[in-house]
Amino acid sequence: MIVGWIILGLIVLTILWVIGTYNSLVALRNRVRNAWKQISVQLKRRHDLIPNLVETVKDYMEYEQETLEKVIQARNAATTARSPKEQAEAEGAVTAALRQLFAVVENYPQLKANENVQKLMEELTTTENKIAFARQLYNDLVMKYNTRIEQFPANIVAGWFSFKPFEFFEIPEEEKEVPQVNLR
């Protein structure tokens, strides 16, 4: 009789543990997805800011049409990119083009003194930082989640309900290669 109760207790405990583990995995997975969405939100914000910036600076920068053209092209390519890989590459190109533009702006003191330009540059600087931090959070959470679903004993529950590991976000090659500019 007592053995029966013990077995029943163990079964109940196991079920409770499975529910708890499942729920915590779902919560963590949602955080990962949310972090991914946050990256998209910031990329979208960057797409919206670029036309404004180009519009504001283009009259001052007659000899830099090529740089501006590059930024616009990269931005348009990024907004129309379909697959995640394509998108990552296109966004890398936007970052590269923007950095070049920022470097060029350094050479135009009157442009730098313009209040509107300053405002837009600050907006873009913070958006660049937010993209970087959102990716950092995403990668941190992916690491946490992937470790969690691989480690014993949570991996059993993860296996039953087919929790798949997420891929890390890798910085696109274009972004690594471009000249680095202090955005501050």
Next chain:
Amino acid sequence: MIEDRIPCPNCGFLNKPDAQFCELCGEPLPPEAKEKLEEKKPFVFPSLPELPVKDGRLDFYEVISRNKRNTVLLVFLFIMLFAAVGGAIGYLYGNYRTGLMVSSGVAILWVMVALIWGKDISLSFVGAGRVSPEEEPILHHVVEEMSIAAGISKPAVYVVETKGMNAFSTGFSPENSSVAVTRGMLENLSREELQAVIGHEISHIRFYDTRLMITVTALAGLIVIFSDIALRGFIFIGGRRSWDESEEFDIPFKGNIIITLLLLGFVALSPVIAFLLQMAISRKREFIADAGSVELTRNPAGLRKTLEKLLQGNVFVPSASKGNQHLFIVNPLKEDADIKDTIFETHPPLRKRIEILKRMEA
């Protein structure tokens, strides 16, 4: 990406990651900068007795659960204490139940008020004014950046109009909290340094330090009020004794003397209670929030430079008091040289915090 750049030791220019020489002044770049760059993701924390580090990563679940546990414990002890005092007063008047119920009711009400409005009370006590994104765009941007890095919602942003460089955060939960920085900080810190400070404050929020601190502030506040009433009451009653003999004021004396003694007891006890409250907020939380800031910015040098600046500069906040000093990033009432490394302080000395950050850089 800022973290990918190698700062030139000569002119400070931020070079691309694979550069051997500074692109601006031609200075050869230190080779260790390159190595550091490669191991930067994810940040590896050294194991130090001050930090909850596991496998080079910050293990703050323990910190969070300890903070939540201590908050509940404090609230419980506080209500019990007030119930006991009320019960004792009631007993002396022949009805301990009424005293018990009234006083514990008051205590519970106070705790509720403290937890719901404690944030606003702390902010208004320090004289912090809310600022809009239009007024302080960079501050708002930095707060947004750090909230994204931490994965919490953006706290409300406040500024304290004073020259001293300081900052604090408060709030019951990460979803409902505030950060405040002084005008002096906004004027004297670069964007990178501001980021390090906000990273520290956001870490207090995400580690639930703010919940514990808001509770301590509120409870300490009530104890201060009570001992204040007790002191005044004693002086008042003590002074009235001579009046009683003139027969004009015939007030039953027995009750008053007992209340006087009880209140005096409270006065005697209140430093002990305040001490216990201060013990509950471990000074380690400042080290942990520093490490939390580094985890978010991946830039221990940034916070180290900021703290060095605070060590050199003025950090005094005139509106700060003993009741809320523990909220701030550095003690707003004391010179760092006067801060000893003991449990009687609300903050560890800046010197020690800087030393620990240097070890993270190494």
